[in-house]
Structures are given as structure tokens and as C-alpha cells.
Amino acid sequence: MGGFKGTSGEEEDKGKRKKDRIMERLTFFFLREWQKADEKAKRSVPHRPAAERFRVLGQWNWIGKGDLEPDGVHRILDYAADLHVDFAHRALGFIFKLRLPRGDAHLTRLTVGGIRVGLSKPFCARSHTFSVLEVIYLDGVTLSDHTVENLVAACPLLRTLDLRYCDGLDFVNLEAAGPHLRSLTVAECGGVRDICTMEAPSLRSFRYSGSYIRALTIPATCALADLYLCFGGPAGRLRPLGTPLCFDFAWPAGVPRNWLQALTNLSSLTVLTLCSSALRRVSAKARERSLTKSGAASCKLRNLRELQLLMFAMYNSSLDDIYVFMVACCPPLLERLFVQLPTNSHYYRLGSEQSESEEELLEENGPVEELRGEEAPEENGPEEELPEEEDELQEELLEGELAEEEDELQDKLPEGELSEEEDELQDELPEGELSEEEDELRDELPEGEASEENQSEEDWSDEELSDGGQSEEEPVEGCLENLKLLKMTNFKGGDNEMRLLRFVLRNSTSLNQLLLFTSKSDRPEWLQKDHLDTSDILETKILPLQKALPNCQIILGESDGDAIQAFHREAFVDRLFPEPIPLVDLSRLTDADEAERLRAALQTWGFFLATNHGIEDSLMDAMTSVSREFFRQPAEERQKCSNLVDGNGKDYQVEGYGSDKVVSDDQVLNWSDRLHLRVEPEDERNFAKWPSHPESFRDVLQEYASRIKKIRDLVLRSIAKLLEIDEDYFVNQISNKAPGFARFNYYPPCPRPDLVLGLRAHSDGGLLTILFNDDTVGGLQVQRDGRWYNVPAKPHTLLINLADCLEIMNNGIFTSPVHRVVTNVEKDRLSLAVFYAVDAEMMLEPAPGLLDDKRPPRYKKMVAKDFVAGLFEHFRQGKRFIDTLKI
Numbered sequence: 001m002g003g004f005k006g007t008s009g010e011e012e013d014k015g016k017r018k019k020d021r022i023m024e025r026l027t028f029f030f031l032r033e034w035q036k037a038d039e040k041a042k043r044s045v046p047h048r049p050a051a052e053r054f055r056v057l058g059q060w061n062w063i064g065k066g067d068l069e070p071d072g073v074h075r076i077l078d079y080a081a082d083l084h085v086d087f088a089h090r091a092l093g094f095i096f097k098l099r100l101p102r103g104d105a106h107l108t109r110l111t112v113g114g115i116r117v118g119l120s121k122p123f124c125a126r127s128h129t130f131s132v133l134e135v136i137y138l139d140g141v142t143l144s145d146h147t148v149e150n151l152v153a154a155c156p157l158l159r160t161l162d163l164r165y166c167d168g169l170d171f172v173n174l175e176a177a178g179p180h181l182r183s184l185t186v187a188e189c190g191g192v193r194d195i196c197t198m199e200a201p202s203l204r205s206f207r208y209s210g211s212y213i214r215a216l217t218i219p220a221t222c223a224l225a226d227l228y229l230c231f232g233g234p235a236g237r238l239r240p241l242g243t244p245l246c247f248d249f250a251w252p253a254g255v256p257r258n259w260l261q262a263l264t265n266l267s268s269l270t271v272l273t274l275c276s277s278a279l280r281r282v283s284a285k286a287r288e289r290s291l292t293k294s295g296a297a298s299c300k301l302r303n304l305r306e307l308q309l310l311m312f313a314m315y316n317s318s319l320d321d322i323y324v325f326m327v328a329c330c331p332p333l334l335e336r337l338f339v340q341l342p343t344n345s346h347y348y349r350l351g352s353e354q355s356e357s358e359e360e361l362l363e364e365n366g367p368v369e370e371l372r373g374e375e376a377p378e379e380n381g382p383e384e385e386l387p388e389e390e391d392e393l394q395e396e397l398l399e400g401e402l403a404e405e406e407d408e409l410q411d412k413l414p415e416g417e418l419s420e421e422e423d424e425l426q427d428e429l430p431e432g433e434l435s436e437e438e439d440e441l442r443d444e445l446p447e448g449e450a451s452e453e454n455q456s457e458e459d460w461s462d463e464e465l466s467d468g469g470q471s472e473e474e475p476v477e478g479c480l481e482n483l484k485l486l487k488m489t490n491f492k493g494g495d496n497e498m499r500l501l502r503f504v505l506r507n508s509t510s511l512n513q514l515l516l517f518t519s520k521s522d523r524p525e526w527l528q529k530d531h532l533d534t535s536d537i538l539e540t541k542i543l544p545l546q547k548a549l550p551n552c553q554i555i556l557g558e559s560d561g562d563a564i565q566a567f568h569r570e571a572f573v574d575r576l577f578p579e580p581i582p583l584v585d586l587s588r589l590t591d592a593d594e595a596e597r598l599r600a601a602l603q604t605w606g607f608f609l610a611t612n613h614g615i616e617d618s619l620m621d622a623m624t625s626v627s628r629e630f631f632r633q634p635a636e637e638r639q640k641c642s643n644l645v646d647g648n649g650k651d652y653q654v655e656g657y658g659s660d661k662v663v664s665d666d667q668v669l670n671w672s673d674r675l676h677l678r679v680e681p682e683d684e685r686n687f688a689k690w691p692s693h694p695e696s697f698r699d700v701l702q703e704y705a706s707r708i709k710k711i712r713d714l715v716l717r718s719i720a721k722l723l724e725i726d727e728d729y730f731v732n733q734i735s736n737k738a739p740g741f742a743r744f745n746y747y748p749p750c751p752r753p754d755l756v757l758g759l760r761a762h763s764d765g766g767l768l769t770i771l772f773n774d775d776t777v778g779g780l781q782v783q784r785d786g787r788w789y790n791v792p793a794k795p796h797t798l799l800i801n802l803a804d805c806l807e808i809m810n811n812g813i814f815t816s817p818v819h820r821v822v823t824n825v826e827k828d829r830l831s832l833a834v835f836y837a838v839d840a841e842m843m844l845e846p847a848p849g850l851l852d853d854k855r856p857p858r859y860k861k862m863v864a865k866d867f868v869a870g871l872f873e874h875f876r877q878g879k880r881f882i883d884t885l886k887i
């Protein structure tokens with residue numbers, strides 16, 4: 001395969017590409033709060049002796065203190081790569097300031113974490129451009145407003161700006177952003193008070209999470225499709241005492257001053273996520289202005305398909321907010337509603353008696369997370385003090401600061417402006433309607449529910465569901481007509497949860513999936529065993545619904561994992577891939593510390609990213625380019641390798657090009673094409689199905705297959721060694737008849753990533769999978785503890801994951817990860833998975849060397865071919881076959 005060896009010109013190119021790549025990923029990872037890491041986090045940290053960590057730190061000192069110039073950056077990156085360092089301790093961030101280069105013609109993605117960042121001096125956004133930089137991702141970075149502003153101005157092609165956990169920011173101003181900016185994320189950046197997206201006409205996605213911000217400019221004309229607003233939440237902070245509220249004096253024309261109200265005008269919005277604090281504010285405006293009489297009349301969220309509510313509390317007032325929002329915004333096409341209910345810690349924290357109004361005030365000023373319990377704590381529950389911050393907040397409120405601030409705000413406004421806006425609104429409404437509507441709305445909302453909060457559970461009769469017997473709870477008509485899916489997480493069956501559920505069910509005639517997840521794992525340990533009896537909820541509350549909803553599939557489970565098919569966007573800050581990324585250097589697997597890294601990766605994730613695997617970059621690049629060429633050919637050319645028998649459009653064969661086998665009309669399809677080819681055993685390769693274009697396809701794949709087979713054996717032996725069984729145990733399970741399949745997955749750009757997955761959640765069925773992933777477009781996600789994480793892709797690494805048969809053979813010590821692929825609006829994506837399976841006639845069972853009296857088998861035995869038969873059927877139903885084999 002001389003073709004893959006570099007000529008000297010190629011060498012040069014390669015050197016340049018390498019440099020560009022390094023520049024593409026200026027990544028300084030850090031271990032967050034290493035010392036404070038709890039037991040669980042510790043498990044996910046690679047086994048690296050402390051001395052070595054500090055040696056690494058020590059050696060970094062040669063750079064000297066002070067600013068880091070671009071040259072220094074290159075030297076450090078090369079040095080770090082040689083040392084296989086993937087992270088620098090956060091302390092480095094205090095020693096150095098990373099000076100970005102004065103523009104760069106090659107840098108396409110910039111990822112920086114855990115360091116101070118500034119621009120080189122002198123820097124001029126006009127003359128020092130990053131002419132192809134499309135993505136900026138800053139995580140845990142300290143930087144100034146000025147740096148962000150200038151950096152954005154210097155990137156004419158900037159598509160994505162993602163700022164998470166950044167310090168030093170106050171005003172994120174994107175006025176200088178070019179026409180390409182499509183996605184902006186600002187998450188948990190403590191000091192941010194103001195965000196201006198005025199000049200970002202192409203903005204499609206805006207995601208904000210952090211403390212409450214008053215000033216945010218979203219032009220009403222903006223074609224925003226995805227909006228995420230979470231004030232507070234898991235890592236949210238309350239506004240520190242005495243911080244001035246921010247207000248933009250030069251309010252631009254055409255931007256409604258109250259942006260929360262403005263969001264109800266975003267007609268392109270398809271996905272909206274609101275936390276209960278944001279919802280409260282939107283609903284308060286709706287109440288105040290009585291936006292609607294008939295609901296539909298004033299609704300501008302005409303295209304909203306997915307609504308996600310992140311509820312920090314589920315008080316009566318929270319429920320009212322949801323109703324009012326539905327009345328005011330009445331999204332006619334809403335298909336999916338996700339309600340994340342408060343976690344149990346909200347419920348079981350000790351709370352003092354508080355009136356509704358106090359509660360409202362508190363929420364008005366920030367999240368009310370964990371402030372008080374809806375239910376009394378259990379007898380044995382731990383008593384918890386209110387955090388100091390909250391005490392402070394309460395004091396602040398008692399001193400009446402809020403009202404003062406609001407007055408101040410009004411003083412600052414150019415005279416008459418507020419009332420003008422109000423006038424405008426009044427003009428739009430037929431005379432006299434305002435007050436009438438207000439009355440009506442008040443009538444419609446449940447009166448005095450506070451006293452009913454602890455009323456006994458009501459029975460659910462069919463009549464109740466159909467005759468609207470609870471009319472005071474049904475302010476909306478027709479707004480949920482298109483709702484197909486309702487999913488509630490942290491479901492506990494409490495009164496208000498049931499009210500909401502009933503309200504939705506009464507109004508949604510097309511509902512076909514109701515998913516209720518109880519998330520047992522986040523319950524305090526002392527409650528886990530006996531407090532929530534799911535079977536009781538099922539019997540008394542859920543089953544009676546089944547009769548009234550004959551076409552609706554109801555799932556009540558403990559976590560999303562129970563229905564791996566279920567898909568929705570989760571709170572996005574959760575999706576950061578926790579450090580450290582599980583990287584394993586295959587050339588060092590004989591070293592004890594690298595073997596421990598492998599163990600940690602398999603224990604935590606069931607997969608790892610393999611570096612130094614021995615396959616040259618040139619072969620990997622060739623593999624990518626022939627695969628891409630194949631999928632970019634006209635359909636007739638691709639169809640020459642079709643997986644349909646004789647092109648009859650009905651019968652599928654295992655090998656060939658096409659989509660998944662379709663076995664029923666209601667099958668949920670994946671947004672992907674695939675080319676499936678047998679590569680093992682070698683003498684069973686069916687070249688008739690292998691593409692003849694591009695010409696080099698066959699040679700490249702053969703070479704690639706022979707190389708990764710060696711990697712397979714190396715990994716299987718290393719795993720056996722970790723388990724302290726015969727090193728060849730797993731390798732010996734693969735006879736010379738055992739199949740190996742290469743599956744090329746091609747995911748075209750998808751206009752509605754919110755609706756369809758590239759590949760549904762699954763775990764791989766075989767022994768081991770070696771995946772070569774597109775490192776330019778993300779999409780692969782892996783599930784852990786019921787949450788989905790984006791898997792980072794690194795150039796020229798291989799992702800190796802355990803598959804179900806190996807999970808059985810190692811008796812569940814390492815498990816096979818559930819994963820899926822999400823689609824992307826703009827870019828296509830390619831991956832090549834090679835699946836290694838065991839011989840069809842083999843008995844699949846836990847390795848005898850792993851069993852003894854204390855470690856009984858955890859899976860039933862079965863012949864491998866029967867296992868394969870069960871796999872597809874279960875995948876189709878959104879289930880995992882392996883779960884049915886657990887003893």
C-alpha cells in the first residue's frame with residue numbers, strides 16, 4: 001500500500017496540516033475542583049499518580065510567568081502532545097494569560113479552557129482577521145468584554161460562539177458579528193448582565209443559562225428557531241447584593257423593551273425552553289396585559305413544536321404560570337411537551353412556612369431552587385439549613401430593595417417611553433377589552449388553590465377526563481390539539497403534577513406517547529427505598545388513564561434509560577462532557593498506569609478514544625476521502641451496491657447500501673444512509689457489494705480492515721488482563737468464521753434536528769466496535785446515569801466501545817454503552833464503525849474465570865445466533881435485548 005506513504009511534498013503538507021490542527025484546537029483542559037471531587041468524580045479521573053501530575057505542572061514552569069505569546073503556545077502544545085498531557089491544572093490560568101495570535105488564516109475552530117485569554121497587542125479586528133474561524137468555544141476562561149467583542153469582529157465567518165463558565169464578562173456584545181452567526185450559547189458566566197444580539201440577523205439558536213439578566217436584545221424580526229432560557233438552575237447564582245441592574249439607555253428602535261414578552265412574537269421559533277423563573281416573568285406580563293381573549297388571536301409562536309419547561313418548583317403559582325403561558329402563547333402546532341419537575345432535593349429540604357407572595361417575590365428575584373419544600377420532610381430526613389446566599393436574598397427582599405430598584409429603573413427611562421409601549425399595546429386591542437379579559441382570565445384560573453395544595457388525591461374517572469369536569473383548570477381550548485408526546489421527568493405523582501397531567505391530557509386529543517420518569521437515583525438515599533411506590537402510582541393514577549387514551553402508549557419508569565428511544569433536548573449545560581476525556585494510548589498499554597486509564601474509561605463510559613494506535617494519518621485520511629466520495633456520488637451509482645434484493649424494494653439483505661431494514665409502517669427511521677460490508681472473515685468478503693467507485697475504495701478498506709483487526713486483538717487482550725483472566729480468552733472466542741462488518745454511516749444535513757435522530761439510541765450487539773468518527777461535525781452522544789453527553793471527536797483517534805456480547809462475557813463488570821447520533825442542520829457527517837462479533841454457533845456466557853461463589857453469573861446463557869435474532873426485534877421496539885437476559 002505504497003500509496004499511503006508520504007512523498008516529501010506530502011510530508012510538508014502533513015507538517016502544515018498538523019500545525020493547523022493544533023491551532024484548530026488550542027485546548028487547555030483542566031481538572032475542575034480536583035481536590036473537592038467527590039467519590040464519584042474521582043472514579044472518572046484517570047489513574048494518574050499525584051506526583052506525576054505535579055511533575056507535569058513543574059515542567060510547565062520553564063515557560064516562565066507572564067503572557068504567553070503565540071509562539072509559546074505552539075511550543076507548549078507540541079510539548080504537551082509529546083507528554084500526552086490532555087489537561088493543565090486550573091492553577092495555570094492564574095499564572096498565564098494566553099495571548100491569541102494576531103489573526104490566523106487557517107484556524108477554523110478555537111477551543112480554550114481554564115486559562116485567562118487576551119488578544120495580542122496591538123490587535124485590530126479589521127487588519128488582524130481570523131479569516132476562516134467558524135467556531136469559538138471557551139470553557140472556564142477568564143476574559144474581558146473587550147476581548148470577546150474584538151474577537152467576534154475579527155471573525156467574518158463566525159458561526160458558533162459558545163461561552164461557558166467564563167469569568168470577567170459583563171456585557172456580551174455581538175454587534176460586530178457577521179451574517180453567519182447562527183448559534184450563541186452563554187452558560188453560567190457569572191458576571192454577565194447584558195447580552196446584545198442586535199446585529200446577528202442569522203441567529204438561529206440562542207441558549208442562555210445563568211443569573212437573571214434584564215437586558216437582552218433579540219430583534220423581533222430575528223429568525224430564531226431554538227431559544228433556551230434558564231435563570232438559575234443547577235449551577236445558577238443569585239444576583240449578588242448591591243449589584244446594579246443594567247439597562248440600555250439607547251434602546252434600539254423596533255426592539256420591544258420587555259424582551260421576555262417579545263419572545264412570544266418569535267414566529268420562527270420551533271423549540272423553546274424556559275425555566276420556571278423565566279416562565280413566571282412571561283406569565284406575569286401576560287397576566288398584566290391580558291394578552292389574549294381567545295388565545296389564538298395573539299399567538300405568534302406559530303411554529304413552535306417543542307416546549308420544554310424546567311420547573312424549579314411546582315407550587316400552585318407555578319401551575320398557574322403554565323396555564324397562563326398556554327393561554328397567552330397558545331402554540332397551535334405544539335407536538336412535544338417536556339416538563340422537568342423539581343428534583344427531590346427541592347421537595348425534601350426543610351422549609352419554613354412561607355406565604356405564596358413571599359414565594360413569588362423570591363422567584364421574581366431569581367430562582368427559588370431548593371428554597372422550601374412542597375411537602376413536609378420525612379421524619380428521618382436530614383435537616384438542611386438554607387444556604388447563606390438565600391438568607392441574604394431574603395433580607396434583601398425584606399428591605400424592599402426590589403421595589404426600589406424598579407423605581408430607579410423607571411427613573412432612568414426617557415420619559416414617557418414605558419407608557420408609549422403600553423399605549424401601543426392598547427391600540428392593538430379593541431377598546432375596553434383589557435379589563436374584561438383580565439377579569440375573565442382571573443375567573444379562569446384556579447381560585448384560592450393554595451388552600452387545596454395538600455388536598456387528598458382525587459380519583460381519575462373517565463368522565464373527569466372527557467367532560468371537562470375540572471373546568472377551572474382548563475383555560476385553554478385547542479392549543480394542544482397537535483400534541484403527540486408528553487414527557488415528565490422527576491415525576492412523583494404529587495397533586496400539582498397530576499393536575500398538570502390531567503390538564504394536558506384533557507386538551508390533547510392526538511397524544512400518543514406519555515412518558516413519566518421518576519428518576520429514583522436523584523432521590524436522597526433515605527428516601528430511595530420506600531417513599532415512592534411506582535406500582536401504586538401506576539395503579540391508582542396512571543392506569544385509569546389508559547381507558548381514556550386508547551391510542552396512547554404510557555410508560556412509567558425510573559429513568560430515561562428505560563425507554564432509550566425517548567428523545568428530547570436536555571438541559572444543555574448537562575451535556576458538557578465531564579473531564580477528563582477517556583483517552584488511552586494504545587502504544588503504552590503494557591504500562592500499568594495506561595492500563596488503569598483503560599480500566600477507568602471502561603468502567604465510567606464503556607468506551608475510550610484510542611491514540612497512537614499505529615494507523616498512519618494518511619491511511620485514515622484516505623479512508624475518509626473514499627467514503628465521502630462514495631456517498632457524494634449520484635444515487636444511481638450508490639444504488640449499484642443496494643441492500644435490496646434484486647431491487648424489488650421489499651427484501652433486504654445484510655450487506656449493501658441503503659437505509660435500515662423497514663419492517664413496519666410505524667417504524668421510526670433514522671436520518672442516515674449506510675453502506676454495510678462484511679470484512680471478516682477475509683475469504684467471505686463479497687466484493688460484488690463493494691463499491692467500484694472510487695476505484696481505490698477496495699484497497700483502502702482492505703488495508704484499513706487488516707490494521708484495525710490487530711487493534712481489536714490488542715484491546716481484547718488488554719481487557720482480559722485487566723480482568724485477570726487468560727489473556728487470550730476473548731480473542732479465542734472469535735473463531736475464523738466469526739463475522740466482522742464495516743458500517744459506513746452517512747448523515748445528511750437535517751432541516752429538523754429537533755424531530756429526528758441520525759441513529760436511534762442503541763448499544764452495539766457484538767463483541768467490540770471500532771469507530772472512526774468525523775472530527776469536524778459532532779453528533780455522537782453517549783448515555784450515562786440517564787443523561788446524554790456529547791462525545792468529543794479528536795482527529796485521527798479511534799473510538800473503541802464495548803458491545804453487548806462482551807458485556808455478557810465479562811459478567812457486567814464493564815458494560816456496553818448506550819449511544820445515539822443527533823442530526824445537524826448544516827453539515828453532513830460520516831462515520832465508519834467496524835463491528836466484531838462472535839461465531840454464530842458459540843455459547844454466549846460469562847467467562848468461567850470470572851465466576852465463583854461470590855460472583856454468580858449475571859446473564860443467562862444463550863447461543864450467539866439466537867442473541868443476534870433477538871437484537872433487531874428489540875431495537876425496533878426501543879429496547880435492549882441484553883436487559884432481558886439479566887439474572
Ligand SMILES: O=C(O)CCC(=O)C(=O)O
Pocket residue numbers: 743745759764771773779780819821830831833
Ligand atoms: O456515527 C456514529 O458516530 C456512531 C455510529 C454507531 O453507533 C453505529 O453505527 O452503531
Ligand SMILES: [Fe+2]
Pocket residue numbers: 762763764819833
Ligand atoms: Fe453504535
